[in-house]
Amino acid sequence: MKSKKLFRFITGLWIGFGVLPLTLIILKLAYDGNISSKALTLFLLGLVIIGIIIVGICKYVYKDAKERGMDPYLWMATAAYVPNLVGLIVYIVMRKQFSPNIERLRCESCSTEVKGDWKYCPNCSNKLSKSK
Numbered sequence: 001m002k003s004k005k006l007f008r009f010i011t012g013l014w015i016g017f018g019v020l021p022l023t024l025i026i027l028k029l030a031y032d033g034n035i036s037s038k039a040l041t042l043f044l045l046g047l048v049i050i051g052i053i054i055v056g057i058c059k060y061v062y063k064d065a066k067e068r069g070m071d072p073y074l075w076m077a078t079a080a081y082v083p084n085l086v087g088l089i090v091y092i093v094m095r096k097q098f099s100p101n102i103e104r105l106r107c108e109s110c111s112t113e114v115k116g117d118w119k120y121c122p123n124c125s126n127k128l129s130k131s132k
């Protein structure tokens with residue numbers, strides 16, 4: 001799978017050229033006494049929290065995208081690595097077009113399949129209640 005490789009590649013780039021050098025620089029600064037141990041603790045804590053959030057987003061998007069028949073690795077990369085949660089928002093907006101099985105509304109009276117914007121059931125003329 002091509003997008004799986006892409007996802008791994010981007011993850012590698014992030015860790016190799018982002019997280020790892022930054023951590024080493026901060027550790028060096030702390031070692032030289034340029035920043036306090038409190039700042040170091042805060043940085044490492046922030047790193048762990050961001051890591052947990054990214055893993056959480058990946059797990060959620062992977063499962064969700066798979067259920068909808070979308071490319072899980074491609075969307076995982078988008079959701080996790082486009083900054084400021086923009087990728088995640090793009091995913092949530094885009095996925096609605098891929099969810100034919102999720103929102104299936106039925107008439108309460110005769111169980112005919114109906115669409116969300118219909119006011120009356122075409123089969124039994126029952127007035128449809130607006131379900132979210």
Ligand SMILES: [Zn+2]
Nearest residue numbers: 107110121124
């Ligand atoms: Zn009906």
